[in-house]
Amino acid sequence: xxxxxxxxxxxxxxxxxxxxxxxxxxxxxxxxxxxxxxxxxxxxxxxxxxxxxxxxxxxxxxxxxxxxxxxxxxxxxxxxxxxxxxxxxxxxxxxxxxxxxxxxxxxxxxxxxxxxxxxxxxxxxxxxxxxxxxxxxxxxxxxxxxxxxxxxxxxxxxxxxxxxxxxxxxxxxxxxxxxxxxxxxxxxxxxxxxxxxxxxxxxxxxxxxxxxxxxxxxxxxxxxxxxxxxxxxxxxxxxxxxxxxxxxxxxxxxxxxxxxxxxxxxxxxxxxxxxxxxxxxxxxxxxxxxxxxxxxxxxxxxxxxxxxxxxxxxxxxxxxxxxxxxxxxxxxxxxxxxxxxxxxxxxxxxxxxxxxxxxxxxxxxxxxxxxxxxxxxxxxxxxxxxxxxxxxxxxxxxxxxxxxxxxxxxxxxxxxxxxxxxxxxxxxxxxxxxxxxxxxxxxxxxxxxxxxxxxxxxxxxxxxxxxxxxxxxxxxxxxxxxxxxxxxxxxxxxxxxxxxxxxxxxxxxxxxxxxxxxxxxxxxxxxxxxxxxxxxxxxxxxxxxxxxxxxxxxxxxxxxxxxxxxxxxxxxxxxxxxxxxxxxxxxxxxxxxxxxxxxxxxxxxxxxxxxxxxxxxxxxxxxxxxxxxxxxxxxxxxxxxxxxxxxxxxxxxxxxxxxxxxxxxxxxxxxxxxxxxxxxxxxxxxxxxxxxxxxxxxxxxxxxxxxxxxxxxxxxxxx
Numbered sequence: 081x082x083x084x085x086x087x088x089x090x091x092x093x094x095x096x097x098x099x100x101x102x103x104x105x106x107x108x109x110x111x112x113x114x115x116x117x118x119x120x121x122x123x124x125x126x127x128x129x130x131x132x133x134x135x136x137x138x139x140x141x142x143x144x145x146x147x148x149x150x151x152x153x154x155x156x157x158x159x160x161x162x163x164x165x166x167x168x169x170x171x172x173x174x175x176x177x178x179x180x181x182x183x184x185x186x187x188x189x190x191x192x193x194x195x196x197x198x199x200x201x202x203x204x205x206x207x208x209x210x211x212x213x214x215x216x217x218x219x220x221x222x223x224x225x226x227x228x229x230x231x232x233x234x235x236x237x238x239x240x241x242x243x244x245x246x247x248x249x250x251x252x253x254x255x256x257x258x259x260x261x262x263x264x265x266x267x268x269x270x271x272x273x274x275x276x277x278x279x280x281x282x283x284x285x286x287x288x289x290x291x292x293x294x295x296x297x298x299x300x301x302x303x304x305x306x307x308x309x310x311x312x313x314x315x316x317x318x319x320x321x322x323x324x325x326x327x328x329x330x331x332x333x334x335x336x337x338x339x340x341x342x343x344x345x346x347x348x349x350x351x352x353x354x355x356x357x358x359x360x361x362x363x364x365x366x367x368x369x370x371x372x373x374x375x376x377x378x379x380x381x382x383x384x385x386x387x388x389x390x391x392x393x394x395x396x397x398x399x400x401x402x403x404x405x406x407x408x409x410x411x412x413x414x415x416x417x418x419x420x421x422x423x424x425x426x427x428x429x430x431x432x433x434x435x436x437x438x439x440x441x442x443x444x445x446x447x448x449x450x451x452x453x454x455x456x457x458x459x460x461x462x463x464x465x466x467x468x469x470x471x472x473x474x475x476x477x478x479x480x481x482x483x484x485x486x487x488x489x490x491x492x493x494x495x496x497x498x499x500x501x502x503x504x505x506x507x508x509x510x511x512x513x514x515x516x517x518x519x520x521x522x523x524x525x526x527x528x529x530x531x532x533x534x535x536x537x538x539x540x541x542x543x544x545x546x547x548x549x550x551x552x553x554x555x556x557x558x559x560x561x562x563x564x565x566x567x568x569x570x571x572x573x574x575x576x577x578x579x580x581x582x583x584x585x586x587x588x589x590x591x592x593x594x595x596x597x598x599x600x601x602x603x604x605x606x607x608x609x610x611x612x613x614x615x616x617x618x619x620x621x622x623x624x625x626x627x628x629x630x631x632x633x634x635x636x637x638x639x640x641x642x643x644x645x646x647x648x649x650x651x652x653x654x655x656x657x658x659x660x661x662x663x664x665x666x667x668x669x670x671x672x673x674x675x676x677x678x679x680x681x682x683x684x685x686x687x688x689x690x691x692x693x694x695x696x697x698x699x700x701x702x703x704x705x706x707x708x709x710x711x712x713x714x715x716x717x718x719x720x721x722x723x724x725x726x727x728x729x730x731x732x733x734x735x736x737x738x739x740x741x742x743x744x745x746x747x748x749x750x751x752x753x754x755x756x757x758x759x760x761x762x763x764x765x766x767x768x769x770x771x772x773x774x775x776x777x778x779x780x781x782x783x784x785x786x787x788x789x790x791x792x793x794x795x796x797x798x799x
Contacts, residue, residue, distance in 0.1 A: 116307060117182040119602055122590050123311060123324070124179055131318055132525050132583065132608045133649055141317060142175040148646070149313040153190065155225060158240055159197040162230040168193075179314070187310045191303070202294060204234075204241050209287045212279055213246045213253075215708035221247040224702040245286060246706050248391065251379075251415070251423060252282035253708065254715075285388035289380070292390050297399050308603070319608050320645035321585055327601035343405035344412065344428045346372065348397060354378075355392055355400045359458065359497065364431065367760075371426045372416065374497060374552075375634075378404070379423070380415035389415055406430050419634065420722055421698040422715075440472060442479035443737045443762060444486045447775050453483035454492040454737075454771065456761075460501030460509070460556040472501065473508035480512065480540045482740045490544040490778030492771065493560075496574065500555025503584065503612075507532045510563045512540040513570070518657040520559045521613040522584065529613070531657045542664070544781035545570035546774040549627060551635040554579030558620040559612065565625065566616045569662040571672060571777055573770065574627040575635070580642035582621030583649055584610035611649065617656040621649060629675040629777070631770060632689035637696035666782040675777050684731050684769045691725040733772045737762035 128134050135141060150168065154160050171178070171186040178186055221243045222228075231237045256278045263270045273281075308326035315322045345364015346357045357376045360367040381403040382389035392400040406412060407430065414426050442455045455476055463470035476493075483491065503520075510519045511534030523529045547561050547570045558578045564570035586609045590602040613619050622643045642648050665671075679685055698718065705711050739747075739758050747755045765771050 114182075115600060115602075116184045116187075118594075119307075119311060119590070120179060120182045120184065122593050122602065123315060123605060125593075126588060126590070126605055127315065127318060127322070127607060130586075130588070130607060130609060131322065132610055133319070134525075135318055137176040137179060139173045139176065142173050142177075145175050145313060145317055146172045148317070149190070149310060152309060152313055153194055154197075154230075156244065157225060157228045157230050158237070158244065159194060159201055160230055161197075161237070162232050164193055164197070165230050184307075184310075187307060191306050191310075194306075198294075198298060201237075201241070204238050205245060205290060206287070208238065208242045208245050209249075209283050209290075212276070213249060213283065215250070215253065215279070215706070215711075217707060218710070219243070219706045220703050221706055222703045223247075243706070245290075247704060248290075249282050249286040250706060250708065250711055252285045252388075253278060254712065255425070256281055286391075288388050289391040293392075293395060297395055300399075315605065315607070317647055319583065319647050319649050320642070321581070321583055322605075322607040325587075325604045325606065327603045343430055344414075345431070348378070348401065348404075355395070355397060358499075365428045369426060369428055371424075372414075372428075373418070375419050377417040378414050379417055382413040382415075384411040384413075389413065408432055419638075419699075420695045420718070421701075422719060422722065440475040440479055441758075441761070442483055442740065443758075443765060444483060444488070444740050445735055445737045445765070445775065447735060448779065450489050450779065451487045452490045452492070452775055452778055453480075453486070453488040453740075454494060454765065454774075455479050455483075456494045457498055459498055460505045460560075462502040462505045471505060471508070473505050473512065476509055477512055477540050482742045484541070485742075486740050488543070490546070490775075490781065491541055492546045492548060492774045492778070493570070494548045494771075495553045495557040495561060496548050496550045496770075497552045498554070498557040499552065499579075500557055500581070502556065503532070503559075506556040506559045507534060510534060510560055511536055513542075513545060513564065514567055514662070515539055517567075517659045518615045519563045521615060521617075521654060521657055522610050523613065523654060524610045529654055531615075542783075544665075544778045544783055546777050547572045547574075548770055548774055549574035549578050549625065550633050551575045551577070551624075551638075551640045552579060553625075554581045558582070558625050561625045562614045562620060565628065566614055567659065567662050568665070568668055571629065571668070571675070571781070572625065572627045573629045573675070573774055573777065574631065575633055576630050577624030577626050577641070578620065579640070580620060580622045580624035582611055582613070582619045582642075582651075583608045584612055608649065611652075613654050615657040615659050617653050619651050619653060622651045628672050629679060629773070631679055631773070632685055632692055634688070634692055634695065636689065636692040638692075638699065664783050667780065671777055671780040674780055675773060678773065678776060682769065682773075684728070687725065687728055688769070691728060694721070694725070729767070731767050731769060733766055733768075735766050735772065735775070737765045 124137070146168070150160070150165065168186075168190060171189070175186055178184070228240070231240055256273070260273050260278065264272055304326060308324060311324045311326075315324050343364075344366045345361040346366040347359035347361070349356050349358045354377045357366070357372060357374055357378070359374060360372060366372045378400070379393055380389035380391050381400070383403075383406070390403055392403060404412060404414070410430050412428050412430060414428060415423065416426055417423050439461065440455055440457045442453055445452050445454065457472060457476060460472045461470070462472060468474070480491070503522075507519045514534060516534050516537050518531045518533045520532050521529050522532060545564065547564050549557065549561050549572060553561065553574070558581065561570075561572050561578065565572050585606050587604055587606045589604050594602065611619065611621060622641075624641065705714060739762075743754075743758065
């Protein structure tokens with residue numbers, strides 16, 4: 081079910097900039113014996129009074145809510161009939177009125193009908209899978225479900241299920257063929273299976289997978305869960321980062337496989353119906369495998385003691401994680417769909433994954449007789465209960481001092497794939513690179529803007545600085561890059577623009593408004609309360625941060641970012657803050673121009689851009705043949721075409737990266753394979769064309785400011 085959880089239980093810790101100020105709605109408390117009505121009252125009250133840009137609940141709102149909610153319930157259009165939709169449409173312009181009257185009739189009607197249609201669908205898919213598929217027929221399946229209309233009768237419904245299930249089973253059919261051939265290659269006496277046996281086994285695998293999906297996930301949903309989907313559809317009309325967390329999920333912001341857990345070491349995120357990898361934890365099993373990448377989609381999961389995999393497409397992320405994680409030493413097989421559309425099985429041996437590897441780390445590199453440093457920051461992390469010790473700004477400062485002790489003459493701050501984090505932390509971090517001044521402006525509805533400043537006059541690093549970003553650099557990363565760009569403190573190298581998220585969210589416990597606690601836990605609401613702006617008055621909302629030197633990347637032609645979300649808040653501008661640009665570069669503009677010219681002539685980047693265009697063309701190809709010979713031919717042709725881009729991963733600079741003295745001292749007492757982790761990281765840096773160019777820029781930048789190579793005396797940041 082592609083959108084049954086489309087944006088519910090969002091995993092937004094990588095994409096949110098959370099404000100840690102409290103919200104207060106103490107002027108009113110609520111009491112209603114009907115929990116559904118109580119929840120509607122409180123949600124609408126909080127949004128009307130607390131949201132940054134509350135929208136009018138009118139007929140336009142009602143119609144959009146109607147369409148979005150139906151799509152959320154049945155994105156594949158394999159449950160409802162056209163007659164159901166026609167019946168529901170009498171509520172199309174009444175939902176705003178129902179919400180104001182705390183009337184949940186529309187939910188009750190659709191919920192009852194959906195449960196009925198799901199029960200019917202179980203009979204349909206079992207009937208379809210009881211009959212062999214004919215893979216010699218020349219028919220196709222289009223994975224763009226938006227093109228489909230709702231079916232008119234049961235015959236059409238069965239045909240829709242047949243094609244979807246045949247498409248799902250085709251990969252099983254191919255997998256068994258491949259495994260059969262491999263068995264024969266290993267053992268000449270092995271008897272190959274017949275086409276009929278392979279077809280039957282493939283169907284049985286699909287049936288088992290879909291049975292588990294319905295039994296373990298759909299049937300497990302309680303009415304409270306379904307009502308949570310309806311509430312989410314309501315609140316998401318306000319903006320893409322406002323969402324409801326039902327009681328069972330309000331404690332979960334980041335469904336990941338990191339921390340001190342036994343798993344594969346990958347952060348996962350639900351995007352539409354797919355479970356995607358958004359980060360690989362350095363040193364974890366997935367990272368060590370060298371086969372998984374960010375943006376890979378996990379289609380199926382198979383345990384080592386099971387014959388067939390489980391299809392997790394459409395599954396709740398926390399349910400999918402139950403299948404993926406497991407005890408240390410056990411094997412899990414993931415069926416992965418790569419960005420270019422290729423599908424492969426990857427075996428991973430689970431292990432204990434340490435959260436510490438998501439923290440800042442640095443490396444030293446020598447180039448043309450000069451010493452440079454690079455700091456990689458995966459997120460703007462912070463523990464507000466222990467701000468002094470667990471704080472990305474403090475850690476970056478420590479890494480700067482360690483690099484300075486090695487004689488660093490220029491620094492790269494790598495914020496690629498950094499989805500953000502704490503607002504106070506990014507303000508503190510930006511202050512490490514300037515004497516003092518504003519870092520970001522924040523505005524609430526009906527209130528004067530607030531300018532957040534660095535008030536500490538000491539500077540941790542006053543030398544040449546480059547900031548690396550890409551399309552997935554979001555929120556706090558955008559604040560950091562924008563501030564360095566506006567001050568002309570750093571040259572920003574990366575994608576055409578960053579993610580484009582310029583909003584701030586608060587998470588509010590809805591139970592704080594309840595007069596009578598007997599109504600039960602109502603959950604929480606994350607909602608947009610502010611927008612933030614650059615110090616020059618511009619916003620990063622939708623527009624992101626434009627790199628000074630734009631370079632192609634794997635996402636250059638793929639639709640990513642805030643502008644691709646539903647109901648994003650608009651771009652706007654406010655007055656600029658007062659600030660003094662950095663004055664100590666002799667040749668800031670000429671350095672940027674030199675870099676641009678190098679990038680135009682760089683063959684590796686030309687190949688990366690060609691690959692990005694090719695990947696986009698494959699994504700746009702939504703029609704798939706259900707004829708096995710054609711499917712296999714297309715698959716092999718796709719792999720063959722992709723081989724011309726293998727040179728991208730084989731690229732090698734002549735640079736050598738090494739650990740600083742402090743880290744080398746840790747290797748002798750290391751029990752977490754730190755040395756191996758750093759070796760792997762250094763090897764990847766030596767293949768990184770973007771880092772290579774960042775070093776060229778650092779060489780070109782000439783500064784009149786005396787670079788201090790001794791430890792900074794900047795006082796510790798206090799909470």
